[in-house]
Amino acid sequence: MNPIQEYFYKICEPERSILLFLRKKILESDMENITETLSFGVPFFKYKKKMLCYFYFSKKHKQYYISFYHGDRLNHPLLISEGRKKFKILLIDADSDLPIKSILNILNDVKMYIK
Template sequence: MKQEQLDTYYLNKEEPNKSCLLALRDIILAQDDNITETRKYGMPCFCYKQKMCCYLWTDKKTNEPYILMVEGKHLDHPKLEAGNRSRMKIFRINPNKDIPIDEISLLLKMALDLYRKGIVKVK
């Protein structure tokens, strides 16, 4: 997918969500050289070695950004919410506060380790 198409999602957002989502994108991409960004279901999707790892989206009710962890059922973290999902969990971000970079980096490391250690198979 072309970079311009990927950028459009972020650039069409209102502040403070635009800056927040762009920062989250940078944090996710910085975790590992094997992470690539694409678009699935209209959402930015981040893949580890072509395997879906997480998405960025905004809550329809609160309009707050969140990171959706594809293999959330394997992750144990107090701020991850499963809701009515069986596989995925979300991590909410308040766009009006400092982004908890260390917490997000830890979550992403936990998620990436599922693939790196073979708990979730990568092609």
């Protein structure tokens, strides 16, 4: 098992399935330019080798989230900054439907800021 697979294997259901689904959608959204690495012990997605987003767990909210680079430049109602300088996060609620269209739109918005 590679380190990225190990990361997901350690997560309990239903969060594991949700994050794996999001992972698949993110990678499929631009298969030529989006790559995945393990940085700082978490799955990190890069667009043309530049930071795009990553998954992490919020101890404060007790939920996983997607953190978007250049989030500080985005004005989206689902994103919260909580004092972060360059990133904004989108909390993943395991009990609600995923806002997949919004997530993909946010990814596209972030890609516009990556040179």
